[in-house]
Amino acid sequence: MRTLLLALCLASTHLLIEAPLSAQMVEESLAQDPGPLDFIQGDSYEQWILQSLAGDALVGIAAGGHLVPRLADRWQVRQDGSILFHLRTDARYQDGSQVRAEDVIWTVQQLLQHPQASPTKRAILEGASVGSDQGRPWIRSPRPPGRLLLELARVPIAQKGHPEGGSGPFAFRKEPGAWVFTRRDHFLQPRIDGIRFRLLADPAGVMTALEKGWLSIGAPATRRQSEAPPTHRLVTQPMHAQLVVWSRVGVEPLRQLEHWRKDAFPSHLLGQNARPSRGLWPETLGFQPRSIDVSTSPSPDHGTLRLLYGAGEASVEKLLLALRERARRDGIDLQITPVEQGLLTERLQKSDFQLACSMVVFDPHPWAVLEYMEPRGPMNFTGWRHPQLAGLLSRIRQPGDPAWLDLQTLWAREPAALPLLDFQSVIWVDKRLEVEPSPMGLYLHTPGAAGWQWRL
């Protein structure tokens, strides 16, 4: 009987405890369910992380922001404007088949034709054509090659006929409640055994898991960022992320917000995560701080301003309350209204707001700001347009071209949006794990997680 009881106790203990963590697996968390891995339809931030681990784009972006080879070991811009890619011969899908031009063509065609294809990737490839020349794929697009190449870093190539099949450095499998990536034979030569993501939507749950050593990487609570446990270290990385306010009622409210953002936010509320923005476009993308043009004729003054924001973000709410108090000192009644995120997005897309704010993560290249300005840009919520825009865009071929300054001047005359805060990512990372921080985070650059390693 005693033996039976002992056996029962042991069995129940086994049920209570999950399998012990593997020392070489990196334990991570996801804030949202990324949905099934799909290189054609997947389009959320979490999905990008999954795709960066399980797939390879033709080119990559290094942590420093410059282009590096990925599936293509070199490329050339041809006379007709198309880009010819020379594919690596050692890139293979999980079934062992080599990555070929047909896979590139199929992926691009699917992204252009599939009704449910990722809108972000489809926008990148809008107007593009694709083909192959002696077994090498080429892509021709109305966009300048410099822009297209940087944007193609966000388009992993799927295996023909398999939207879930990638050639990336990690093999993906879905486990109950977890997304697991294990190292495979790959040209980036990943050095960690794998990464296991659990869905931990609650920040307090993440904090407890970090403190108990169940997570190798995680974002701590703002007020406790500097209290990393002995097993972890603090890592900060600037991000191409901002809290942006759009205005449907002219430039004047933005001009006031530009003034208030300098001294509205107490440092203890900002923590290390955020600092007041200084310009109109992200400095992390290489733009110099630029103020709204004072020569612009002021629009009618507003005694009351209504600002919508996404409900559920406690830290953003506190910052907006501080902004409201700052506005009150200038005699402006800034009414902030929380709106459920999906409803806020719908109101943004329908231009049904006076002022609205949301966090924005920019793509890692300067062309990302065109989302504010281009007629069908995903962030052009106010219907902004200008007759000089097309001419200026045709003069921009590379990051750093002088025409960027003219473009910024054009926007500064009558901006439709203004960033309030620049964000940076503050995370705790296991002391034994070497990672490479970047403005794209830990995953989205090349080599990304394939470059991590455990210290012996």
Add this chain to the structure above:
Amino acid sequence: MGLGVWAIGLALALGLPGATWKQARPPLFPWEMLGPTLLAVAALSLLAPTLAWMVGPNLAQRRSLALLEAPPDLLWAGLLLALWPAAWGPPGVMGWLLAFLAAALPGEARWLAQAMPGERPFPLAWGKAAVSRVRCLVLARLWGRWIVARLPVWLTATLVLERILGMPGLGTDWMTRVVVRDRAGLSLWVLALALLWVLSQSWEGEAA
């Protein structure tokens, strides 16, 4: 009337307003959590009536039960996480089950106890055996209605526990479909719950 309510629910799911910024694909249904969820529901549907049968209608007046019932799910999940030894790794399904029972059992036992008829003077005057028999009959009659009334809540309200414990299950699935505006998926949820209700109605009819 009941079907009308479910039809309204279906219309709300199909016409859910809002949009997503980045088009997110709906999550895969967490089939692997269906077993643990059924286990949790079975445990609750057994333990709560047993508790009510043992203590009787007076259970509803117990202050100790009210104390256990008061803390929100958040507290039970947080407590479990705080007490869980770090060396054991994250709590698994059984940890989630424990937190679920701790959070749900007191409230469900009180629900049943409150619905039970008083026992003074009868059947108390007829002795313990009669009391026990009456409680059995009452609970057998209540059980079906109770399950029907509470099942949708149990299936969907585990969200808080799932979020804190990192155990995505049915609650997370339902909530994620709201977030990504998966109207078809939400409609299936409503239809499944409506089907359970219809089945329970026919079952109720037979019992009567």
